[in-house]
Amino acid sequence: MIDLQDVSKSYAAGIPAVNNINLHIDKGEFVFIVGDSGAGKSTIIKMMLKELEPTSGKIVINGKNLARLKRRKVPMLRRDIGVVFQDFRLLKDRNVYENVAFAQRVVETPVKIIRRRVPAMLSMVGLAEKYRSYPKELSGGEQQRVALARALVNNPPILLADEPTGNLDPKNSWEIMKLLEEINNRGTTVIVVTHNREVVDAMQKRVVTIRKGVIVSDERKGGYIYED
Amino acid sequence: MKISTIFYSLKQGFINIKRNKLFSLASVGTIAACIFLIGLFYAVLANLQYIVKSAEDNVAVVIFFDYESTQEQKDAIEESIKKRAEFGTLTYVSAEEAWEEYKELYFKDAPELAEGFKDDNPLANSDSFRVTLNDISMQDEFVDFVEDLEGVRKVNYSDTTADTLEDFGKMVGFVSVAIIIILLAVGIFLISNTVMIGIAVRKEEIGIMKLMGAKDLFIRMPFMVEGVMIGITGAAIPLLVLVMIYERVIKSILEQFATVGSAMSLLSTGDVFAILTPAAFIVGGGIGLIGSIITIRKHLRV
Numbered sequence: 001m002i003d004l005q006d007v008s009k010s011y012a013a014g015i016p017a018v019n020n021i022n023l024h025i026d027k028g029e030f031v032f033i034v035g036d037s038g039a040g041k042s043t044i045i046k047m048m049l050k051e052l053e054p055t056s057g058k059i060v061i062n063g064k065n066l067a068r069l070k071r072r073k074v075p076m077l078r079r080d081i082g083v084v085f086q087d088f089r090l091l092k093d094r095n096v097y098e099n100v101a102f103a104q105r106v107v108e109t110p111v112k113i114i115r116r117r118v119p120a121m122l123s124m125v126g127l128a129e130k131y132r133s134y135p136k137e138l139s140g141g142e143q144q145r146v147a148l149a150r151a152l153v154n155n156p157p158i159l160l161a162d163e164p165t166g167n168l169d170p171k172n173s174w175e176i177m178k179l180l181e182e183i184n185n186r187g188t189t190v191i192v193v194t195h196n197r198e199v200v201d202a203m204q205k206r207v208v209t210i211r212k213g214v215i216v217s218d219e220r221k222g223g224y225i226y227e228d
Numbered sequence: 229m230k231i232s233t234i235f236y237s238l239k240q241g242f243i244n245i246k247r248n249k250l251f252s253l254a255s256v257g258t259i260a261a262c263i264f265l266i267g268l269f270y271a272v273l274a275n276l277q278y279i280v281k282s283a284e285d286n287v288a289v290v291i292f293f294d295y296e297s298t299q300e301q302k303d304a305i306e307e308s309i310k311k312r313a314e315f316g317t318l319t320y321v322s323a324e325e326a327w328e329e330y331k332e333l334y335f336k337d338a339p340e341l342a343e344g345f346k347d348d349n350p351l352a353n354s355d356s357f358r359v360t361l362n363d364i365s366m367q368d369e370f371v372d373f374v375e376d377l378e379g380v381r382k383v384n385y386s387d388t389t390a391d392t393l394e395d396f397g398k399m400v401g402f403v404s405v406a407i408i409i410i411l412l413a414v415g416i417f418l419i420s421n422t423v424m425i426g427i428a429v430r431k432e433e434i435g436i437m438k439l440m441g442a443k444d445l446f447i448r449m450p451f452m453v454e455g456v457m458i459g460i461t462g463a464a465i466p467l468l469v470l471v472m473i474y475e476r477v478i479k480s481i482l483e484q485f486a487t488v489g490s491a492m493s494l495l496s497t498g499d500v501f502a503i504l505t506p507a508a509f510i511v512g513g514g515i516g517l518i519g520s521i522i523t524i525r526k527h528l529r530v
Binding site (some may be wrong): 049072075076077078079083089091102103105106107108110111150154 | 229230232233236432433435436437438439440441442443444446
């Protein structure tokens, strides 16, 4: 499903942000990519979304070799990958329903399907009652649930979560992780980039640890590797 | 592109304008000023050209025949003239008609003075062809040609009139085109700035759209709609103002000329606006589209 072969990325001449990484993720896996700030986690995400080009190496996602993907085909790649961020990135001038529907509108989904699919997604994340609320009226956890519903409404085979619990308290963090696990159980490949040690240790999933742009460990049922 | 997407883009385009009211208004105002000036120049230029054309039509080359020339020779001259590309109209003025015109011009207030020539036309050998040209710039060439024809005694023409009218027409044309080009450039610059602000305001939303897999056109369309709508609105306002002004000014000018007893004709409101209205909308919409595309290409790499 996701294959990174000898991938390196240097922003300027000097130390590479990502150095000769090899990573294979199968369909339906749940993977944590962990590491401290500046380890190269965000660079990997950006390369997978083709926001950044690797300096060398090959990235294949869902059978698409990103190096050969034409610019006009990039939207099709991104439709295969749902993304959630630490800061939620919800549209503040739109309510919960409109935020989720927005993801379907931009890929030109017929209105009839949007009307059916959005309430279903909101039910799944437990926010069916709050469809008229605006982001500022929601808690951090609720906002992240809306972001999750938005990322999943187009039914992507892959979900990329970049520090999804970074702005949440432990209770909300745990709820979001449970939701991600449920999504994974339904067949979506879930990749969570985080440095939340408690969550990683508790979930007992595959953990890929990155330090200074290099994969230092890849454990099937691992925990957070402490630097000391 | 789906119909629902077109409606969505239209709606988003209007939302952009609403959200960015002040700059949109400034752009509409500037485009309106541009189109107003373009319209004004056009109205003036079209009327000047109309007047110049009318004047040109009246600039005649008068051809007199040799004293002993025959009717056959005159027919041959007429035939040769009519074959010329610049030929406009030809009128034969007989000696009697020439004398009548002369009397009308110079003995209007004292017809008794002309009575002495009652049976003896002093212009007996002055029958002529009065020729107008459809291209006044060809007058010199035409005169040279006619002077070489057999049976032609003399050719009268006004060199100064032809040159002045031609030069004046050209000058008005060049000045107008230069000013219009400058105004168009200002219009494009302003629309481009307005759209750029719209893009900056929606930067986060655009970023999210890109990540969700929106296609280039889907992201760009609302901004193109915004530019075109500003352009079209900016064209509609000055058109209304110009119609009102034009009608009043034309009426006033014609009244002024009527009081001094001179005949003058100008283009009607219908004549001017039949061309100006679609042209203004095309120019306004075009400025909007070009302005927005320039900005989108520069600031909206998807």
